[in-house]
Amino acid sequence: MVSFTASAQYGKQKKADTLFNKFSFVKAAEVYKELIENKYNEDYAVRRLADCYALLRDVKNAAKYYKKAVKQDNVPIEYYYNYAQALRGVEDYKGSREWMRRYKDSGGVTSTKNFGKDGNFITSIFNAKQQYFLSKVNFNSKLSDFGAYEHNGKVYFASTRDEGVSVKRLYGWNEQPFLDVYVTEKGSKDPVDHKAKLKGDVNSIYHDGPVAITKDGTTMYFTRNDFFKNVQEKDKKGINNIKIYRATLKDSVWTDVEDLPINNSEYTTQHPALSSDGKKLYFASDRPGGFGGSDIYAVDINEDGSLGTPENLGDVINTPGAEGMPFINNEGTLFFSSDGHVGLGMLDIFATVADKDNKIIDVINLGVPVNSSKDDFSFFMGEDGLTGYIASNRSGGMGDDDIYAYNRVPLLNVEGVVTDAINKKPIANAIITLLDGNNRQIAYMETDEEGYYEINIDRDVDYNITASQKKYEDDSESFTTKNIETKVTTITKNLELNPVQDVVILAELNTIYFDFDKHNIRPDAALELDKIVNLMLNEYPGMVIRIESHTDSRGDLTYNDKLSIDRANSTYEYLISKGIDPARITEHQGFGERRLTNGCDGSVNCEESNHQLNRRTEFIVIKMK
Structure with missing residues (x-):
C-alpha cells in the first residue's frame, strides 16, 4: 500500500514537472500543492511552487513559498536571490537587501555596482521629483494588454483578450488566449474587440506582438512564436521559441512576412525596437554568450534591408537577470525593463545615461509612478517626448497586464556660470543661494572650478538667486517659472560679481615720488610698485588701473x-616688466604741473618736502565693479 502511494505521488511529481517544463505554470502549481499536502518530496515541491508563482508574477505567493524554501537545509543559493526579488515585489525592501546580501556572501554572482547602490536606492527613488503622471486608457481588457506603440495617430498593442470570439485557443503558461496585435485610433472611444485585430498576415494562431514600425510607416517588425509559412519549429528540448519577423504594408494590409537572419529556433529573439533614424534594430534575446537570462542587443539595418551582426550592448545595461522590452526615443536614449538592476518591483523600467561621446555609462530607474512593486515594462515615448505608454500588472487595473498612458513634465533646473565682472573669468567656490517667493531657502551650494552651478527647481514658483564670494560684491537676480512651456527644461541665469573695493588694501596703492628733474624709478618707488604688482597679479586679477604722473611747478x-x-x-614699463597685462593699464598720462596737490605754484616759497609731494605718480582704479 505504501509502495502504491509512493508510486502515485512520484507520478504526480513527474506530471507537475512536465507541466512546468511546458510552461503550464497554472496547472503545474496545482499539482505541486497536492504534493506538498501529501508531504511527498516536500522541499522540492515548495521550491517548484515558488518558482511557478514567480513566473506567473504572483509575488505574494512567490514570497510566501520562497520564505519556506530558504529555510531548507542545503537549498541552492539561487533561492536566496529569488526570495530577495520576491520581497521587492511585496515592498519588503529591507528584507530584500538582507537576502541579496546573503546571496552575495554565499558566493552568488550579482552586479557589484548595482548591489552597492542598493542601500540608499529606495529612499532616492521615493524622494525623487515626479516627472511622469499616469492615466488609464480605455482599451484595456480583463486579460493581458501591453506593448502600446503609437504611429500616425494609431495605437498598436498586444493583447490576449480575443473578445467576441466564441472559441479561444489557450496558452498553457497562464491559461489565457494567445497574443494578437490590435490597433485603435488614438483617442477613440470605440470598443476594441476581435474586429480591431491588425489586418493582414501578422497575426497567427500563436503569440504575435508587440510591434515596432518605421517612421515612413511601410515596415513593421514584430514578435511571434517560431511559426512561419504555417510551419512551427521547436528547439532540441521541444520548446517553440520566439522570433522577430518583418512585414510590409501593401494596400493598407500588412503582408509579405519575412523571417530574419538574426533568429534561431534554439533561442528566443523578441521585443523589436528601432532607432530614431531607422538604421538600427534593438531586441532582447537569451542567445548564448550573454550576461544573463536575456540581454539587449542591437543590429545594423542596411540600406537594402539586410541586417548586420547582432551586438550585445554590454554589462552596463545587461545583468545576470533578465533585460527586455527596449525602446529608443528621438534623442537616442535607450529605455528597457529589467529584474537584474536594483528596482522597486519584479520588473522595473530603466533609462540609459550616456557621456559626451555617446557611450552608455550608467542606467537610472525611472522611479514612481512609472515603476511599482509589480512588473512594469514596454515603455514607449511619443515624438513630443512628453507623452507615451507603459504596461504594468500593478493593482488597480482591469486585470493582468494593463496599458497606462503617461504625461511627462520634465524636471526643470536653473543653471549658470558665475564670472568676474572685470575679466570675465569664472569664479570657483562662489556661494549660490536660492530662495523662493516666500524667502524660504531652497538651495545653498558652491560653484565648481569652472564657476558652474545647477539646481533642480519647481515650476510655477517665483525665485531669487544670489551669488557671493568674499572678494566680490553679491549679485542677485529674480526670475519665475510660472507659465513656462512644459518642453522647457533649463533656465539659464549667469551672474557677474564685481570685485570689492577693499579700502585697506587699496590704500596700499601709494603714490610714488621722483627726484627733482628725474623720471627714473627710485628704490622706495620700486617697493611701492611691487606692491601694486602683487595686488594686480594675486589679490585682484581683474583690477584695471590708470597711471597719472605729475611734476612740481619749477621749470x-x-x-x-x-x-x-x-x-x-x-x-x-616697470609694471609691464613685472608681468602686468598691458590691457589692464588703460592709460599712462603726464599732466605736468597742472594738478598740484598744494599751494606751491611758484607764488610762495615752499620747502623741498612740499615740492616733493607734487613730483608724483598716482594710480587710479577705474574698474573694480
Whole structure:
C-alpha cells in the first residue's frame, strides 16, 4: 500500500514537472500543492511552487513559498536571490537587501555596482521629483494588454483578450488566449474587440506582438512564436521559441512576412525596437554568450534591408537577470525593463545615461509612478517626448497586464556660470543661494572650478538667486517659472560679481615720488610698485588701473609736461616688466604741473618736502565693479 502511494505521488511529481517544463505554470502549481499536502518530496515541491508563482508574477505567493524554501537545509543559493526579488515585489525592501546580501556572501554572482547602490536606492527613488503622471486608457481588457506603440495617430498593442470570439485557443503558461496585435485610433472611444485585430498576415494562431514600425510607416517588425509559412519549429528540448519577423504594408494590409537572419529556433529573439533614424534594430534575446537570462542587443539595418551582426550592448545595461522590452526615443536614449538592476518591483523600467561621446555609462530607474512593486515594462515615448505608454500588472487595473498612458513634465533646473565682472573669468567656490517667493531657502551650494552651478527647481514658483564670494560684491537676480512651456527644461541665469573695493588694501596703492628733474624709478618707488604688482597679479586679477604722473611747478610748462610723460612711461614699463597685462593699464598720462596737490605754484616759497609731494605718480582704479 505504501509502495502504491509512493508510486502515485512520484507520478504526480513527474506530471507537475512536465507541466512546468511546458510552461503550464497554472496547472503545474496545482499539482505541486497536492504534493506538498501529501508531504511527498516536500522541499522540492515548495521550491517548484515558488518558482511557478514567480513566473506567473504572483509575488505574494512567490514570497510566501520562497520564505519556506530558504529555510531548507542545503537549498541552492539561487533561492536566496529569488526570495530577495520576491520581497521587492511585496515592498519588503529591507528584507530584500538582507537576502541579496546573503546571496552575495554565499558566493552568488550579482552586479557589484548595482548591489552597492542598493542601500540608499529606495529612499532616492521615493524622494525623487515626479516627472511622469499616469492615466488609464480605455482599451484595456480583463486579460493581458501591453506593448502600446503609437504611429500616425494609431495605437498598436498586444493583447490576449480575443473578445467576441466564441472559441479561444489557450496558452498553457497562464491559461489565457494567445497574443494578437490590435490597433485603435488614438483617442477613440470605440470598443476594441476581435474586429480591431491588425489586418493582414501578422497575426497567427500563436503569440504575435508587440510591434515596432518605421517612421515612413511601410515596415513593421514584430514578435511571434517560431511559426512561419504555417510551419512551427521547436528547439532540441521541444520548446517553440520566439522570433522577430518583418512585414510590409501593401494596400493598407500588412503582408509579405519575412523571417530574419538574426533568429534561431534554439533561442528566443523578441521585443523589436528601432532607432530614431531607422538604421538600427534593438531586441532582447537569451542567445548564448550573454550576461544573463536575456540581454539587449542591437543590429545594423542596411540600406537594402539586410541586417548586420547582432551586438550585445554590454554589462552596463545587461545583468545576470533578465533585460527586455527596449525602446529608443528621438534623442537616442535607450529605455528597457529589467529584474537584474536594483528596482522597486519584479520588473522595473530603466533609462540609459550616456557621456559626451555617446557611450552608455550608467542606467537610472525611472522611479514612481512609472515603476511599482509589480512588473512594469514596454515603455514607449511619443515624438513630443512628453507623452507615451507603459504596461504594468500593478493593482488597480482591469486585470493582468494593463496599458497606462503617461504625461511627462520634465524636471526643470536653473543653471549658470558665475564670472568676474572685470575679466570675465569664472569664479570657483562662489556661494549660490536660492530662495523662493516666500524667502524660504531652497538651495545653498558652491560653484565648481569652472564657476558652474545647477539646481533642480519647481515650476510655477517665483525665485531669487544670489551669488557671493568674499572678494566680490553679491549679485542677485529674480526670475519665475510660472507659465513656462512644459518642453522647457533649463533656465539659464549667469551672474557677474564685481570685485570689492577693499579700502585697506587699496590704500596700499601709494603714490610714488621722483627726484627733482628725474623720471627714473627710485628704490622706495620700486617697493611701492611691487606692491601694486602683487595686488594686480594675486589679490585682484581683474583690477584695471590708470597711471597719472605729475611734476612740481619749477621749470617751464612744456618741459614739465614732457617730464611727467617720461615719469608715466617709466612707471608703465616697470609694471609691464613685472608681468602686468598691458590691457589692464588703460592709460599712462603726464599732466605736468597742472594738478598740484598744494599751494606751491611758484607764488610762495615752499620747502623741498612740499615740492616733493607734487613730483608724483598716482594710480587710479577705474574698474573694480
